[in-house]
Amino acid sequence: MTTAVTKKAEGTETKEGLALARDPWQSFGFPSLNRMRREFDEMLSRFFTDVPALWNAERGDGRWAFDVEDHPDAYLIKAEAPGFELKDFKVDVRGNQLVMQAKRSEKKKEKDKESFSATEYYHAMMIPPFVDTHKISANYKHGVLQLSLPKTEEGKGRNIPVNG
Structure with missing residues (x-):
């Protein structure tokens, strides 16, 4: 890294030092606004990536x-998708997207206590080219939702022999 040096009447100082000296907040003992903004952005980033989602235990x-x-x-x-039933699933084709959803909720009442829990999964993905969307099928067995997206003849491709 190269640092440029500028001459001042009192001596030498880096450009970075000059930028800090021009920040009016530093004269009051506060850190620079750019530094505060950068630290705040890092804090928010850490919060949203490190804290587990409270809505899906x-x-x-x-x-x-x-x-x-x-x-x-x-x-x-x-x-x-363990613990779901067939009625909990919804699979749709919307244009060139495949949308998979699963929702379940449960209410429990024991003596004077009542509790409610809900689980919801959602995922949308682009359907690959050359898929026959009218023949997509879905099956749920042993906690796994399985979808088959059959390819068209063009999507299956053809083998090209390699000669030597």
Whole structure:
């Protein structure tokens, strides 16, 4: 890193030092506004990334875990969703997006105490090109929602032999 040096009547000082000397807040003993803003932005960033989501206790990050596999005839999506029932799911195709949702809620009443819990997963993803959207199917078994997105003939591609 190169630092430029400027001559002043009292001696030498870096450009960074001159910038700090021009900040009017420093004359009152306050840090520079730029530094305060940078520290505030870092604090907010840490808060929203390090604190677990309070609205979803089962998954602290609030995201739906899923895998996408590319098979020769179809894309296969597997989404973890333990504890749900078939009626809790809603899967839609909206234009070129696949929208997966799962919602469940539970009320418990024991003696004088009443509690309520809710879990909701939502994920929207772009449908890959060359998928036959009219043949997309969904299945829920053993806590895993599985979707099959069949490829069109063009999407399946063709094998090109390599000659030597």
